[in-house]
Amino acid sequence: MDSIIVTGGSSLNGQIPIAGAKNAALALMPATLLSEEPLTLTNVPRLSDIKTMTALLESLGVEVTSLQGGKVQVLSSHAMTSTRADYEIVRKMRASNLVLGPLLARHHEAIVSLPGGCAIGARPMDIHIDALELMGAQIELRDGYLHAKAPGGLKGARVPLRFASVGATENVLMAATLAKGTTVIENAAREPEIVDLARCLRAMGAQIAGEGTSTIEVQGVDRLGAATHPVVTDRIELGTYMLAPVFCGGEVECLGGKLELVTAFVEKLDAAGVDVTETDAGLKVKLRGDRPRAVDVVTEPFPGFPTDLQAQMMAMLCLADGTSVLEERIFENRFMHAPELVRMGANIEVQGGYAKVHGVDRLKGAPVMATDLRASVSLILAGLAAEGETRVNRVYHLDRGYENVEQKLSAVGAKIERVRDA
Structure with missing residues (x-):
């Protein structure tokens, strides 16, 4: 098993290229199940989750051709052999459930x-099930599998989601x-x-209106065709690397970054004393003073502050001037990283969905353990500011969502390396 070793104290200067969005690609890839014609995706991130989704699709008979080192994927579902997504693959990743809607739509059945995925709390499937049943699906749970049928095909319906679930919105869309x-998806x-998926589906011939709002309307069509679609920039990787120079000084330009992807996040950075400047190539970030200021953060569905940037923000606030309160909604x-940050000298109190972070003058390097994907990168960021060496163990989580972390941070001056544990 690999570990990441970070030696703090080096300022960061230069450019970091931001990859395509993992969470977008994981929804776009199953869209191939809707058509017999090929779907070509560009700007695909090279991550273990992408490999897992590839394996799942190939188990259904989808032909997947990887080009340009994996940054381009050509997917074809013209000769599918199965509509069963097995536990051995699905257990590795939550996004595997996104094959359910497409399989029901085109093949009228799915098992x-x-x-599975990160252990960051319940993410129930009942929202997906209730929505698809409103469209005429018959779904029952047996032996850990959802057995779904849609005799005669799915039918358009009014589908109110009780929670604005990204996965359920994608499945129903x-x-x-x-x-x-x-079909009208309410509280989408x-x-x-979601917007990126709708654009891809529209390129395939779908009739969709309202993506990016809470109401999406879809007029069903008889068939979808071929398309080529670039995966949108990963706003979570973008936000993560925007924080890097705040920990240890310097100025970093995140290539491909766009303000509209991280508006709520940038508002908090500004309040914390961080300058974010839009450039022709992306977003440039620099801390205005010697240390960030304390700010309060509440995670919310988009366009609010993203839950996937909460751990990274907490790590930054450990070094802020003052006391911050984070509320995870x-x-x-999703505060499992807090005890690990405390091992590095942070002063954090967690109670239920709240974490109170009292800023300290410095962090100290320590052996820490990654508990989930975003927690793992938050510990690496903390290591950039810590005195001495930080060893982040169990970084297999990291590879699910960040490509070439060591190379990207090393290129701007960080002292970071990956080591194979004995």
């Missing part, structure tokens, strides 16, 4: 294992493209990844 009639998620159990 999909309940999914894909399913609705081939449903008979009009508004994330950029999206996932329970």
